[in-house]
Amino acid sequence: MSLQTPRVLPAHLHAFHPSNANPHVTNTVRILGTVTALRGDTATITCGDNGDVTLILKPDSHLQMGKLVEVVGKVTDVEGQGLGVRVLGSFDWGNPSDCGMLFPSFLDRELWLMVVL
Amino acid sequence: MDNYGYGSSSYGGGGGFVPGETNSPAAGKSADGNNTTLRPITIKQALDATQPYPEADYQIDGADVGSICFVGQVRNISTQSTNITYRIDDGTGEIEVKQWVDSATADTMDTDDSKAGAGKNQVVNNGYAKIFGKLKTFGNKRFVGSHCVRPLTDINELHCHMLEAVAVHLFFTRGPVGGSGGAGAAAGGAGGADATMGGVDDYSAGRNLPAMSPVARRVYNLLKTEPQSNEGLHAQLIAAKLSLPMPDVARAGDELLTAGVIFSTVDEQTWAILDY
Numbered sequence: 001m002s003l004q005t006p007r008v009l010p011a012h013l014h015a016f017h018p019s020n021a022n023p024h025v026t027n028t029v030r031i032l033g034t035v036t037a038l039r040g041d042t043a044t045i046t047c048g049d050n051g052d053v054t055l056i057l058k059p060d061s062h063l064q065m066g067k068l069v070e071v072v073g074k075v076t077d078v079e080g081q082g083l084g085v086r087v088l089g090s091f092d093w094g095n096p097s098d099c100g101m102l103f104p105s106f107l108d109r110e111l112w113l114m115v116v117l
Numbered sequence: 118m119d120n121y122g123y124g125s126s127s128y129g130g131g132g133g134f135v136p137g138e139t140n141s142p143a144a145g146k147s148a149d150g151n152n153t154t155l156r157p158i159t160i161k162q163a164l165d166a167t168q169p170y171p172e173a174d175y176q177i178d179g180a181d182v183g184s185i186c187f188v189g190q191v192r193n194i195s196t197q198s199t200n201i202t203y204r205i206d207d208g209t210g211e212i213e214v215k216q217w218v219d220s221a222t223a224d225t226m227d228t229d230d231s232k233a234g235a236g237k238n239q240v241v242n243n244g245y246a247k248i249f250g251k252l253k254t255f256g257n258k259r260f261v262g263s264h265c266v267r268p269l270t271d272i273n274e275l276h277c278h279m280l281e282a283v284a285v286h287l288f289f290t291r292g293p294v295g296g297s298g299g300a301g302a303a304a305g306g307a308g309g310a311d312a313t314m315g316g317v318d319d320y321s322a323g324r325n326l327p328a329m330s331p332v333a334r335r336v337y338n339l340l341k342t343e344p345q346s347n348e349g350l351h352a353q354l355i356a357a358k359l360s361l362p363m364p365d366v367a368r369a370g371d372e373l374l375t376a377g378v379i380f381s382t383v384d385e386q387t388w389a390i391l392d393y
Contacts, residue, residue, distance in 0.1 A: 004161070005208045030208050068272065091190065091243065093272040100273050 005030045005072050010051035013083040016075045031085060032070045034096045035063050042078070045069060054084035061087050068096040152183030155249070157281040160187055161209035164259060166252055175252045178289035179331050185261070186249045188269055188278045191242055203240070203266060205248060213260040214248050245269040247278070289331060327376045333369040335359055340379060340390050348382045349389025 007030045008016065018027050031053055033045030043055045043063050055063075055071060056078065063069055070091045078084035093099065152174055163185065166175040174181040189207030203214040240246045250263030269275060288294075329337070336355055343350060343358070356366040370388055373379040379388045 003206065003211055005206075007208055070272075089243065091245070094270075098271070098273075099276075 003028075007032070010047055010053045013053070013075050013085070017077075017083060018075065027074050028072065028088070029075060029085065030070060030072050032068070032093075034068055035065050038063060038065055042084075045071070054078045054081050056084055056086045058087055061090055063090060064092065066096070068093040068099055152181055154181075154183040156182050156185050157278055157285055158182075158185050158187050159209040159279070159282050160189060160205065160207045160212045162282070162286070163187065163212055163252060163261065164210050166259075168254075178286055180289045182252065184249060184251055186247065186278075187282075188245060188247045188275050191240055191244055191246050194240070194242060201266075203246070203248075205246065213258070214250065214263045214266060215253075215260055216250075216263045216266050240266055240268050245275060247274070291328060292334065327378070329372055329376060330369065332361065332365050333372040333376075335361075336366060336369040337373055337378060337390075340388060345389070347389065349379075349387050352386040352388070355388075 004026055005028050006012075006016070006026070010031070013029070014020075016025060016027055016029050020027075031045070031047065033047040033053060035043060036046045036052070037044035041057050043057055044052050045055060046052050055061075055073065056076065057063065070093060071085060071087055072089045073085035073087040076084060076086045156177070158177060162177050166177045166182065168175055174183070176182065187205070187207060189205035191203055192206050192211065193202075193204040195202045198218075200218055201216045203216070205212055205214050245268065246266055247269045248261060248263050249265040250261040253260055253262045336359065339355055339358055340350055352363065352366050352370055355361075355370075356363045359366070367386075370379070370386075373388070374381065378391055380391045381387060382389050
């Protein structure tokens with residue numbers, strides 16, 4: 001079984017929480033958003049109109065305010081804030097305004113799952 | 118009814134009938150390197166691709182694949198004397214990509230690079246890349262033999278690729294956009310996958326067709342467009358025209374008979390479109 005990191009929206013995080021009974025579901029996801037808050041070891045990214053996600057950073061994550069980032073991480077509980085993502089790796093896509101259409105691949109999540117999973 | 122060997126259907130059929138070839142030139146012709154299609158896919162699809170028999174073309178969604186292209190993040194680069202091996206991850210899976218180093222081309226590429234500014238056009242670890250190549254297997258391990266691995270820096274290109282992969286997948290599994298009601302409705306979520314996908318072949322005319330395999334669709338299409346008497350066409354002739362092995366045509370025929378869109382006329386192997 002190869003490693004999969006599904007591209008998700010904040011609303012999908014619960015389906016990938018470790019408490020999820022289905023052992024075939026991975027806890028590692030990919031999420032794309034604009035960095036809107038940096039607080040030392042945590043950060044917040046905003047995924048367009050689809051809500052915010054709290055990230056738990058690693059010491060060597062170098063997120064920059066206002067940049068569009070793609071994060072690969074594990075879904076975990078964040079104290080007092082519900083679900084969040086523990087960052088394993090991040091990729092900086094640069095300026096959010098250079099991204100013509102945010103998240104087209106998530107338009108129909110069921111459809112997308114059908115192709116990739 | 119599957120007694121026909123591959124040989125009998127390959128070139129023998131047609132006996133004196135000179136066809137006005139109305140099908141797309143790409144139809145048929147597989148396993149001999151003549152498949153010049155380039156299909157956008159995800160790595161999951163590459164890993165799940167099947168081979169009907171050893172040495173045959175790989176198939177994804179029941180359609181032969183020639184060349185493929187995909188995008189993903191580079192997880193590892195290992196440079197050897199004869200090839201560069203990349204490990205690529207696109208979120209749907211991971212696959213190894215081998216790019217053979219030809220000393221002659223390597224030299225010219227070096228010159229090009231130095232002109233363009235060295236290091237600017239480099240594929241780097243954890244960066245995104247777009248890969249063009251062909252599916253291969255060595256031992257039990259699947260990999261991609263690539264002739265082009267280039268860096269990808271625009272996120273729109275990533276999104277575009279993923280949508281293309283979905284659109285092509287839907288084309289092969291559910292038929293062209295607007296072709297059948299069921300497909301159109303189910304694919305509604307994909308929204309604007311536009312009419313260009315439907316333009317590939319004129320399936321869309323007439324009434325709604327049930328979901329069917331690509332081969333069955335081609336057989337149906339031939340029956341629809343080929344000049345014929347009211348006896349329809351014989352399976353052998355269909356096999357010859359579409360360059361398909363007889364068993365495939367027989368299976369497609371069964372499918373179409375079951376779906377009630379064709380009927381057998383003078384014998385069980387001669388079919389005509391069931392029009393009403």
